[in-house]
Amino acid sequence: MIRVLLVDDQRLVRAGLRMLCESVDDLDVVGEAADGAAAVRLAEQLRPDVVLMDLRMPGVDGTTATARILAARPSARIVVLTTFDDDEHLYPALAAGACGFLVKDATPQELLDGVRRAAAGDSPFTPAVLRRLVARAVLAERAPAAPAAPPPNLTAREAEVLALVGAGLSNPEVAARLGLGVTTVKTHVANLMTKTGSANRVQLAVYAAGR
Structure with missing residues (x-):
């Protein structure tokens, strides 16, 4: 309960x-x-x-x-x-x-x-809200700043999961789209957060949008 x-x-x-x-x-x-x-x-x-x-x-x-x-x-x-x-x-x-x-x-x-x-x-996240959060963050990140760190070495599957997270899909939706188990998707998302230094799903979506 x-x-x-x-x-x-x-x-x-x-x-x-x-x-x-x-x-x-x-x-x-x-x-x-x-x-x-x-x-x-x-x-x-x-x-x-x-x-x-x-x-x-x-x-x-x-x-x-x-x-x-x-x-x-x-x-x-x-x-x-x-x-x-x-x-x-x-x-x-x-x-x-x-x-x-x-x-x-x-x-x-x-x-x-x-x-x-x-x-x-x-x-x-309601997809429309996530898209607005990401769009606002991407605009902010386009301001002049120090050179970005090199992109992490992602596997092909991680890249697919990252793109779908950036589109606002939930873990079950990502799993259905890619034919994976939800637990497997959660593992990929956790690995992506570690590799990209993202503290949460929104930061990961922002990273995806900026790739």
């Missing part, structure tokens, strides 16, 4: 998320918070596996709450629920340690799958 904490300042949004999560057998909503301060307190008390985190809230915002939760419980998995005008909040939330970003108009199945993927150690 995946323990989920809902964090959003809109009661109606929390109610909808609760109904959705409770419509399946493997998710259990253990608590709700209307602001970041309450989210930090409840995360410590309830120890959820996954936190669905809004960003723009009164008082303590979602980015600050994410950093505080992960400082106390590094194993927590925090998935940001974002709107399409949240660009200025996405990078700070990523830097704070959020493991994924889903848009609030995602389909119910996409949201449920995102929670499950986060609990399993994957990084769920």
Whole structure:
């Protein structure tokens, strides 16, 4: 059973998320918070596996709450629920340690799958959000800078996986596209992160876009 904490300042949004999560057998909503301060307190008390985190809230915002939760419980998995005008909040939330970003108009199945993927150690991203993050990062990296390090020596399979990660595909989607097992894809992604010095999936996607 995946323990989920809902964090959003809109009661109606929390109610909808609760109904959705409770419509399946493997998710259990253990608590709700209307602001970041309450989210930090409840995360410590309830120890959820996954936190669905809004960003723009009164008082303590979602980015600050994410950093505080992960400082106390590094194993927590925090998935940001974002709107399409949240660009200025996405990078700070990523830097704070959020493991994924889903848009609030995602389909119910996409949201449920995102929670499950986060609990399993994957990084769920709505493809459109990932593309925007990557595009913004690539533009920033095109500014004058020191010469880049030599590209790592990738195998042909690693290069294929890297290209699909850069396109925003999840591990199961990469596995299906290449005819591999999900565990094998996870191994390739982990090796790619090590070889490219990427701390997370977004950085790996940015690297892929800049190749």
